Amino acid sequence: MSTETIAKHILYVDDEPQALKYFARLFGDRFEIATAESVDAALEYLREHGDRVSVVVTDQRMPEKSGVQLMEQIRYEFPNIARILLTAYSELELAIQSVNEGGAFRYLKKPLDENEMIGTLLRAQEYHGVLDERDRLLREKISVLHRLIVMDRIRGLATAATALGCRVRNSWQALVAYMQQSPVKQRIAMQMDEIAALNMTAIARREAEMMVRTVELLLRDTVAPASGRNSDLALPAWLGQFVQGRQAAAADEDVTIRLVDPPSETQIASDEGLLTQLLEILLRRLCDLQEQPTEIQIGAQPLADGVQLDLKGCFADLDSGQVASLFAAAIPLQKWPIGLDMDLLSAFMLAHHLGGSLQIIPAAPQGPGFSLKLPATAPTADPEPAAIDPQWFDTVYESLEQWEQEIMEG
Structure with missing residues (x-):
């Protein structure tokens, strides 16, 4: 021995x-x-x-x-x-x-009995080793399955973004920006039992259905509200009207909306219908994140070539689960029903279509909330088809590998 x-x-x-x-x-x-x-x-x-x-x-x-x-x-x-x-x-x-x-x-x-105890301890350690090896193999199998699910979803989103390229400007760039801020990039740890419980056959069938629905939702959120022209918007007055028009609905959810430090004499030329839709999506997401009566502040500050709009919730910093709930389009877990809460992807599409960018701010002092940058004049040219960079998929694969390694080590 x-x-x-x-x-x-x-x-x-x-x-x-x-x-x-x-x-x-x-x-x-x-x-x-x-x-x-x-x-x-x-x-x-x-x-x-x-x-x-x-x-x-x-x-x-x-x-x-x-x-x-x-x-x-x-x-x-x-x-x-x-x-x-x-x-x-x-x-x-x-x-x-x-x-x-x-x-x-x-x-x-x-x-x-010394000999009996030695034999028992050796067998117990072997038993422990078998359980650890079983769990390691299970984690590896689940990791592969999860990668297949996530990458299939991402490929579907890439197809949807490409299809929207003739209607929505910078749709591909919007998807890349969305994915860069998602938990796939941030490598947020997840519960293994949630993944193990997924029915792969049902998911494959449902994913195909959801991709069709995704395109419909994106079209509804990004094309239907468009006014078709850029309007000159006096930002302080326009934001004031926006906030006033949504106070009653927010109050029903124990939320107060307040306009803070509006910029004086700031004006932008943008599609009013799409800008309204964009702010409504962001406001709705913040309202969903709060769990008790709170205040949401909307502020604006001029930039050299445009304006920055900030929506900030007066509540605790967002934890990893709350951040992940914003990215249901990319994270197909049971906790976040597939196909629901896709509107944040629509918000990214809208921000980029208007020539700007969108940033999620999970923590104080600037957050929790969203930071939206818009140019002084939104683009007017017809959108060009998205040029897909194959290396982007390599980046997503690398992010998944890092994420899964953290799960395995955790």
Whole structure:
């Protein structure tokens, strides 16, 4: 039998200091041993070093909390750690409880038989290794499936952007900007069970349907509202009318809209219908993100070649889940129904069609909210077909690889 030190170690839990020393001395030449003198101390150790522990051996009778209670908690928090219960008493009911509630790998009686314990620990470590390898393979499989789903969605969006190129200016550039700010680029961690629960066949069929709907939604949001001409808009007065016209609807959602520091004598030439649609989408997204009565501030500041409009919510910074909810067009997870909440992509399309750009600001002091930059005069020439750069797909693949690596390591 090999005496080589095993990388992952054994955590022994007992309220008797002498028992802890005896266990470490008896088995320390074969295994790396860590000890804890109570259930709470064991859990604290595992929450800091759980990735380094393969087996927990625990005495049953300890003050305040029992060994079975410890194993039950470990089963919930660290299911791959093998659990062995020790007791000085032969109780059938306890043995059954240790398996049913604590998921015990083995149930052993004190005093310890050295050879039996060595054999049990080696088998427990092998069992732990099998579970870890199973999970690694599952994560790899899920990672491949998820990449296929995401890339299929992105290819569909690229097709939609190309199809819209004859109606919407800079549609391809808008999609690239949208993807660059999405969680795919930011590598936001996600729950593995959400991906594992996806029905691949149903998704493939639904994706085809959703791509058709996506084009319809984008056309509805970006072409239908167009006035067809650029109007000269005195920005302070125009923003004031916009805010006033939406106060009542916002109040129904416990939101107050306030115009802050409007620029004096600032004027832009833009399609009023599309600009109105764009601001309404951004305002709606902010209203959806707030969870309690709040205020949304709309401000503007002149730029050398145009204007910057800022929509800011007076609530906490956006967490990763809230940011991800803005990108349902690219992240096909169950938590965010496929095909819904696509309007932020429409907002990017509108911003770029008007010759500007859109930035999501997740945190204070500028956010949470959106920053929209518009030129003094929106383009009037007919849109040209989008020139697709194949290297862009390579960038998305690289982002996915980094994202998935972070998931695997997490």
